[in-house]
Amino acid sequence: MSVEKPLLAVLRGKKQDIPPMWLMRQAGRYLPEYRALRAEKGGFLELVEDSPSAAEVTLQPIKRFDFDGAILFSDILVIPYAMGQRLWFEEGEGPRLAPTMIDATLDSLVPVPGRLDPVYETIRLVKAALAPEKTFLGFAGSPWTIATYMVAGQGSKEQAPARRLAYRDPQAFQHLIDAIVAMTVDYLDGQIVAGVDAIQLFDSWAGSLSPAQFEQWVIAPNRAIVDQLRARHPRTPIIGFPKGAGGKLAAYAAGTNVDALGLDETVDPKWADKILPPGLPVQGNLDPLALIAGGEALRGAVENIRLAFADxxxxxxxxxxxxxDTPIAHVEELVKLVRTGR
Structure with a gap:
């Protein structure tokens, strides 16, 4: 007998009286158990590639907070890593990729798809340990966001290197986007086969593009991923999260055909409810700083979101x-507010 998964039910369009919840980056540095394991294992990439440890990290917030969804512990940059770039993390400065796609061509890279195997093993381990009522979320970075790192070799101010390349040589940039799409589809297919229930596409830098570029480099490649993945796994829901899209959210929802839409904290939930298609599942959108603040700020923000999406x-x-620096007690307070209203 199958067990109902409330979060998965919402992704399939079924409203719940109490909204299911999970938190982006819920497995991470605010948790003392994560910090202890990270100190034991060393670097971030080493932890991602150690499947038993990555599975433990994935499950830590479920054990502590009983969230409705577990999200795979990994990183969006495993895609360029599998495409042949070198990947490492500088302490306190973030990820680095080499060679950059400013200094090298895509054709010079030698793909190493086996670098994704530890991720699939992590999924199998989590799936075996996860309670049946919990939804297991896989993810990938969306092509535009991945391309910004591949071009610059690191995070970049306003994603200017990738935007300049896209204007200067759109054919070369399209070639890069197409390659990311192909690798991402296979990667997410592997995640679903290994055991995830749903997928989230993170387009963290979608907000840096003009409307025309947004159509070309965000909507079109995400739609390609959705169409190809849905052809292989028609029952697996896909969440799109175009951070910073703002007024382009309705166009993103219609153009990508995602099953659910993640909203960032800058979006007015009442406005989003009005402009998005009726019945489209939404996810979000508490300001992480309201969670840090706690108290009345947190209670007011939670109530506003709950009321906006009540229907x-x-x-x-x-x-x-x-x-x-999020206090554990405030996360506990949030769980209680969402599930009991007080």
Whole structure:
């Protein structure tokens, strides 16, 4: 007998009286158990590639907070890593990729798809341990966001290197986007086969593009992923999260055909409820800083979101990733507020 998964039910369009919840970056540095394991294992990439440890990290927030969804512990940059770029993390500075796609051509890279095998093993381990009523979320970075890192070799101000390349040589940039799409489809297919229930596409830098570029480099490649993945796995829901899209959210929802839409904290939930298609499941969109503040600020923000989405399928989440200095007690308070209203 199958067990109902409330979060998965919402992604399939079924409204719940109490919205299911999970938090972006819920497995991470705000948790003392994560910090202890990270100190034991060393670097971030080493932890991602150690499947038993990555599975433990994935399950830590479920054990502590009983969230409705577990999200795979990995990183969006495993895609360029599998495409042949070198990947490492500088302490306190973030990820680095080499060679950059400014200094090298895509054709010079030698793909190493086996670099994704530890991720699939992590999924199998989590799936075996996860309670049947919990939804298991896989993810990937969307092509535009991945391309910004591949071009610059790191995070970049306003994603200017990738935007310049896209204007200067759109054919070369399209070639890069197409290659990312192909690798991402296979990667997410592997995640679903290994055991995830749903997928989230993170387009963290979608907000840096003009409307025409947004159509070309965000909507079109995400639609390609959705169409190809849905052809292989028609029952697996896909969440799109175009951070910073703002007024382009309705166009994103229509153009990509995602099953659910993640909203960042800058979006007015009442406005989003009005402009988005009726019945489209939404996810979000508590400001991570309201969670840090706690108290009345947190209670007011939660109530505003709950009221705005009272008539549509809704997954309660943050508008972006939980921050390192978030008090554990405030996360516990949030869970109680969402599930009991007080």
């Amino acid at each position: 549509r399928p809704h997954i309660f989440n943050l508008g972006h990733g939980i921050q390192q």
